[in-house]
Amino acid sequence: MPVTRWLTIFSLTVPSSWIAVLIAMAAAYSIVRVRADKAAAGLFADAAFWFILVWKGSYILFHFGVFIRSPFSVLYYNGGTAGATLGLLSALFFLYRKKAADQDWLLTAAVSVQAVYQTAMVLLNRTGWLPGTVTIAGFLILLTAVLIKNESSAGWTLQLAVLFPVVHLFIAAMQPEGVGGFPVIATAAFSVYFILQNVLLSKAERGAHE
Amino acid sequence: MNKKVFGSIVALVLIGALVAIMIKNAAGDEYSGRQEQLKRELEETGQTQTGAPDEEEVIGIGPGEQAPDFTLKALDGGEMSLSDFRGKKVILNFWASWCGPCRAEMPHMENFYKKEAEELGVEVLAVNLSAAERGDEQKVMENITNFVGEFGMTFPVLLDSDGKQGDVYKAISIPTSYIIDSGGIVRQMVRGPMDEAMMRDLVNSVE
Numbered sequence: 001m002p003v004t005r006w007l008t009i010f011s012l013t014v015p016s017s018w019i020a021v022l023i024a025m026a027a028a029y030s031i032v033r034v035r036a037d038k039a040a041a042g043l044f045a046d047a048a049f050w051f052i053l054v055w056k057g058s059y060i061l062f063h064f065g066v067f068i069r070s071p072f073s074v075l076y077y078n079g080g081t082a083g084a085t086l087g088l089l090s091a092l093f094f095l096y097r098k099k100a101a102d103q104d105w106l107l108t109a110a111v112s113v114q115a116v117y118q119t120a121m122v123l124l125n126r127t128g129w130l131p132g133t134v135t136i137a138g139f140l141i142l143l144t145a146v147l148i149k150n151e152s153s154a155g156w157t158l159q160l161a162v163l164f165p166v167v168h169l170f171i172a173a174m175q176p177e178g179v180g181g182f183p184v185i186a187t188a189a190f191s192v193y194f195i196l197q198n199v200l201l202s203k204a205e206r207g208a209h210e
Numbered sequence: 211m212n213k214k215v216f217g218s219i220v221a222l223v224l225i226g227a228l229v230a231i232m233i234k235n236a237a238g239d240e241y242s243g244r245q246e247q248l249k250r251e252l253e254e255t256g257q258t259q260t261g262a263p264d265e266e267e268v269i270g271i272g273p274g275e276q277a278p279d280f281t282l283k284a285l286d287g288g289e290m291s292l293s294d295f296r297g298k299k300v301i302l303n304f305w306a307s308w309c310g311p312c313r314a315e316m317p318h319m320e321n322f323y324k325k326e327a328e329e330l331g332v333e334v335l336a337v338n339l340s341a342a343e344r345g346d347e348q349k350v351m352e353n354i355t356n357f358v359g360e361f362g363m364t365f366p367v368l369l370d371s372d373g374k375q376g377d378v379y380k381a382i383s384i385p386t387s388y389i390i391d392s393g394g395i396v397r398q399m400v401r402g403p404m405d406e407a408m409m410r411d412l413v414n415s416v417e
Contacts (some may be wrong), residue, residue: 004415011220011383012402066317070361073314076403126415159216166223173230 001121001135004175013084016124024117028109035147036105043100044109047091054090058083065198081182088186092193102197107161110190114168114183117141119181131175138171156199192200244360270396271379276301277388277396280375282337282368283359290368292335292393299332300390304381306339307357311386315403316361323365325351331392332413334365339381341373350377391416 005016025048034043058079060067067073079086095101118139123131142164149156168187172179267276277300281291292300303319305312323334343350358367371375379388389398391410397416404412 002414006398006400006408006412008399013398013400015408024286037416063317066314069317070310070313072310073403077318077405079408080405081300110367162216163223166220166227170227170230173227179231180228206412210245 004126024113027116028112051087053089055087087118093190115143134174285367302388307353311403337368339376340369
């Protein structure tokens with residue numbers, strides 16, 4: 001979803017996508033807090049914090065020359081798409097270290113972030129009616145399915161984890177930016193990670209029983 | 211869900227996505243083709259937007275208003291007016307050499323100017339708030355030329371020597387930038403520094 005609106009908060013103008021990300025993270029936190037427990041919500045908040053920290057901080061890595069000449073630039077800037085990808089990988093690594101990589105609530109959180117972010121982007125920016133409607137309807141159906149079925153059985157969790165990137169790909173194909181943006185990268189990376197963790201773990205469990 | 215049924219659903223949605231991508235590509239080609247044709251027709255009849263500014267246009271710095279015109283001295287000699295760039299999008303940036311965020315922004319602005327500005331049909335104008343620079347006249351010029359040299363700025367630098375344009379454009383906290391469309395209309399005011407991605411999105415969001 002391309003940004004077509006910028007908001008000025010005090011003396012800084014920021015893209016509407018930042019606002020959409022913050023709303024999405026807050027919403028996902030609340031959903032995890034209600035559906036799972038306080039510990040899960042805490043882990044999600046920490047992971048979100050890692051994401052933002054690495055996304056912002058990776059600016060130093062990608063623009064070292066600018067950073068040396070004006071160190072304050074790190075306050076205003078971020079690492080772009082590459083930085084966001086690094087941020088996502090750090091957050092996923094953090095969750096892996098905390099042994100939360102295969103938890104059902106993580107899929108719920110990921111789908112919530114994506115669904116709320118995409119809906120907020122449609123509402124905050126100028127969007128054509130077709131991509132707008134497809135985006136909101138598609139993600140809300142997916143989120144509803146996840147909220148109803150995710151915790152009911154392991155089979156369902158895996159199926160939803162497959163359905164998530166497929167549905168997102170379909171929606172992205174309808175959006176003006178197409179399938180190449182960071183949101184699609186994020187969904188794809190998350191799904192591969194989550195499915196691998198689930199499959200590996202169930203194998204390890206089976207191994208332990210034999 | 212039954213594995214077979216689930217597999218079919220996944221396959222169907224995937225096929226749907228592929229079809230959507232194909233349709234969009236085809237429609238996109240057709241659309242840009244039609245746009246090109248329209249442009250050519252307009253050029254033939256001599257109706258491209260080179261006319262005088264609309265008399266009824268409200269002049270101001272709010273979105274949708276005609277950007278106030280000005281003529282300022284350029285750092286490398288001569289004078290430039292905002293209206294010289296009518297027909298092109300303009301990023302109008304206000305800066306000063308002592309301003310930290312401006313220092314942070316300039317490398318990104320130069321990079322954007324060098325790599326993308328021409329392709330996107332946008333000109334970058336950097337107005338130095340010379341009246342707000344520190345020191346006597348000689349020191350001010352020294353500060354400005356050092357700054358421009360340090361960042362290797364290749365886009366036009368204008369000097370707001372009497373501070374009038376800084377006032378008109380309300381450049382209170384700097385950097386402040388205005389995104390002006392090809393018709394000379396202000397579309398967005400930006401407070402604080404921008405990076406390449408932000409400039410690209412901003413320029414793409416205006417006509």
